Structures are given as structure tokens and as C-alpha cells.
Amino acid sequence: MIDYQSITKNLGDIQVISEDKKVKHLSQDYFHFSPILVEKLADKKGDLVVVPTCEEEVLKVARMCVENRIPITVRGAGTGNYGQCIPLRGGIILDMSQMRGIKRIEAGVAVVEAGVKMGILEKEARKKGWELRMFPSTYKIATLGGFIAGGSGGIGSINYGQLRDRGNVHRVKVVTLEKEPRTIHLIGDQTQQVNHAYGTNGIMTEIEIPLAPANNWVDIIVLFDDFMTAVKFGQELADSDGIVKRLISIHAHPIPTYFPSLTSYIPEGKHCAFLLIAENCVLPLQELVKQWGGEISYLHSNDEEKGVNLIEFTWNHTTLHARNIDNNITYLQTFFWNLEQVEKMYHHFGDEVMLHLEFLRVKGRAIPAGLQLVRYTTEDRLNEIIRYHEENGATIANPHTYILEEGGRKQIDIEQLKFKQMVDPFGLMNPGKMKAWELSQHKSP
Ligand SMILES: Cc1cc2nc3c(=O)[nH]c(=O)nc-3n(C[C@H](O)[C@H](O)[C@H](O)COP(=O)(O)OP(=O)(O)OC[C@H]3O[C@@H](n4cnc5c(N)ncnc54)[C@H](O)[C@@H]3O)c2cc1C
CATH class of the missing domain: 3.30.465.10 (Uridine Diphospho-n-acetylenolpyruvylglucosamine Reductase; domain 3)
Structure with a gap:
């Protein structure tokens, strides 16, 4: 049995949080994106939170943990999705948020x-x-x-x-x-x-x-009537070396309906691309949009005030917005190695697996990575969906495990x-x- 009162005393001036409610809060992350992890992790909690302000203090905590064989789980901001910073075996939560120099x-x-x-x-x-x-x-x-x-x-x-x-x-x-x-x-x-x-x-x-x-980035929304056209546009933009970009995020209808603050830019039924494009590359981007029959509905320089921060609708923020409206939605993380795989999944699953893609570079080649939104029913069905993707050549990075x-x-x-x-x-x-x-x-x- 570890005596946390004496541990606290020995930590001297180092900030410690022992109030149960706060410790519980600081023991969690965004694991609740996964219904499977909720079952496994909801009751897990550390015993004490320690908040060092410098390396010397980290070393002191480390010594204390070794001497007393106390488990230690490091915490940044606790925004991870897989229960990464949730302590499975209690102990000290080391909150690094004050080491921010x-x-x-x-x-x-x-x-x-x-x-x-x-x-x-x-x-x-x-x-x-x-x-x-x-x-x-x-x-x-x-x-x-x-x-x-x-x-x-x-x-x-x-x-x-x-x-x-x-x-x-x-x-x-x-x-x-x-x-x-x-x-x-x-x-x-x-x-x-x-x-x-x-x-x-x-x-x-x-x-x-x-x-x-540094570049001056412009936030851009492009609308498409057809999802696969949006995907092909995304791939061509990703492969267009002369157009400098930071983000290519593609969303199949009905995902945009989970973004109520963007409804004035995305009419019902449309698929869309969210882009960050260098200011001096907007002209060639406009030409590419025209080539693919898209329509720019929003274009805003980051330097101007009061624009929409499109970043916060992409990557796993897409899932966050969807879950704010329907918390039965969960997600997958997928590497699609070609657009045929994307098209097959799009038609096979329909609205059960809503396609959200982020283009990224893997070994020099731009590919679409899926952060698909899944209407969750059972664990068996989720595993079936994962298997079907894998059988069709896509690679799933399973977000429903903390291992x-x-x-x-x-x-x-x-x-x-x-x-x-x-x-x-x-x-x-x-x-x-x-x-x-x-x-x-x-x-x-
Ligand atoms: C809405 C949403 C969107 C997200 N989007 C993305 C995304 O675009 N890309 C992406 O990669 N991830 C994304 N994530 C996951 C997460 O936000 C990021 O990985 C983020 O960088 C984690 O940082 P954090 O400080 O919150 O880490 P935490 O969640 O606190 O910790 C993450 C892991 O790092 C360990 N750790 C923390 N600090 C240290 C340290 N100093 N030394 C050793 N270990 C440490 C923890 O023990 C834990 O295992 C998203 C999550 C949410 C909820």
C-alpha cells in the first residue's frame, strides 16, 4: 500500500493535486470516441497528479516513483484518443502542462x-x-x-x-x-x-x-456534386507540385451536415473539400477547381480576422463535431493505397461508414487516409467493417485499442x-x- 500523503510531503514544493474529482478528470482523455474503450477504461484513475515545472522536479518525481515502485503515467493535454494517458494501474499522473518554455x-x-x-x-x-x-x-x-x-x-x-x-x-x-x-x-x-x-x-x-x-495560408471550401470527383480532385491537388498546400480534407455528404456553423457555405447534399493553400497559389488552385467542376464557396486569408478556422473541422475534429450531434458515431483510421479502394468502400457501406479523407504523404507518395465516421451498432459489426477494409487491401490503424x-x-x-x-x-x-x-x-x- 503506497502512502500518498507521505509521498506528497516528500515532494516538497512540487505542485500536487489530490482532490478526487480533479484526479479523475486528469486521468482521462478522449477515449470516449470509442464505445469499446469506454467499456474498458471508464473506471480507471490515477492516485495523485503531480505538476512539475522543471526537469529537476521531474527527476525528483522519477526517483520517488522508483524508490516506492509507483506507476507513472505522463500527461500532456489529455487529447489523445486511445486512452493513451489513462493509467491502467493507478499511481502518479505526471502533468507536463507547466513545462512549456x-x-x-x-x-x-x-x-x-x-x-x-x-x-x-x-x-x-x-x-x-x-x-x-x-x-x-x-x-x-x-x-x-x-x-x-x-x-x-x-x-x-x-x-x-x-x-x-x-x-x-x-x-x-x-x-x-x-x-x-x-x-x-x-x-x-x-x-x-x-x-x-x-x-x-x-x-x-x-x-x-x-x-x-512560414507561408500565408488561405482557408478554402470547395463544393462538389459527386463524391468521387471530390476525391480525384483531392488526389490531383496532392500531386500538383506547383501548388503549395498544407491541408486537403475531403468530406462525403452527409458529413457536412454535422457542421452547423458552416451551413451557409455548404448547401444540403454537397460533398466538400477543406483546403489550406498558400496565398500565392490561389490562382492555379482556382484553375484546378474549374477543371474538376467544383465551386469555391469560401475563401479567406488566415491573416484576416474573424474567418472560419477550417483546421478545426478536419482530422479528428470532424469526428468531434459529428459526435456533438450524434454520440453514437465512432470512427476508423485507414490508409487507402488507391482510389479504387475508396470508391469500393463508399458504395459498399453507404451511410453506415461516412467517408472523411485526409491526404498525406507516405514514402513520398500522396495517399488518402480515412478517418471515416461509423454509425456504431455492435463490436462484432465494427470488426466486420474493419475486416472488409483489410480484405480489400486498405490498412486499418485500429483506434479502438489502448495497446x-x-x-x-x-x-x-x-x-x-x-x-x-x-x-x-x-x-x-x-x-x-x-x-x-x-x-x-x-x-x-
Ligand atoms: C478532436 C481531436 C482531434 C485530433 N486530431 C489529431 C490529429 O490531427 N493528428 C494526430 O496525430 N492526433 C490527433 N488527435 C489526438 C491528439 O490530440 C494528438 O495526438 C495530440 O498531439 C496529443 O497531445 P496531448 O498533449 O493531448 O497528449 P496526451 O493525450 O496527454 O498524451 C498522449 C500520449 O503521450 C504521452 N506523453 C505525453 N507527454 C509526454 C512526455 N512529455 N513524455 C513522454 N510521454 C508523454 C502520454 O502518456 C500518452 O501516452 C486528435 C484528438 C482529438 C480529440
């Missing part, structure tokens, strides 16, 4: 504390002529540490691929949970040890990422396991999430 932005590189919000970093980078290479649609509140440990890609992935692609993370400073906790630097490929590891492999305290030259290896990666990562054996020999970090570790300890995940 921006140490340096220069020469196309940012060095920051892991708890910095990406929206703030983007704003600061833009002041110096740079911008983030990629960020999730939750960028206003999500932390960079949480994105690297739990996210995959987002706005900008049409140019830079996914977080896991070599070059998108330069360096990470990590606090270990060894017998004597210490900080280590992971450089270049070494950062893969903590990239998308759900905080099972050390506590990131400082991160260095490359930036992109690291059962989501996007689908395989045990030996390098991550070896790294965990070194930095977390007592298995204290986010226990129960890394299958490879649990199996190596003869436990079922």
Missing part, C-alpha cells in the same frame, strides 16, 4: 520544453518566419510531447509525411526510471525509441524539431522493447500499454 527558435529549428502547446509554438515560430511542419487539429491545446508520444501526423503531413518519418524529430531529452533516474539525449534515429511509444519509454522533457518556412502494438504499428518493436528494458527496468511507465513488455514479464496486457 520555448528555449530557442532559429535557423529552422525549435528547442522547447515538452509541455509547450503547439498553437503557441506555431505563433512564436511565425514571428520569426517559420512554422510547424505538422500538427494535429488539437494544436491549440495539445502539447508537443503528447504529439510525439501519442500522435501520428496532421495538418502539414501532405508535405512532410508523418511524425515517425526520419527528420521530423531531431532530438529529445528523456528522464529515465532507472534505479538512479537520469536524463539522456536521443538524437536523430534514436528518437524513434520514444516516438509514438505512449510514454512507456521515459519522460520527454525537452524536444528539438525542425520547422518549415500500443494493436493500433497503427501492428507489430512488436524490438528496439522500443530493448530501450524500455534499459530506461524502465521496473515497468513503471504507463504499465499495461506495451504488449511486448507485458509479454516479456509473463503478464497479459
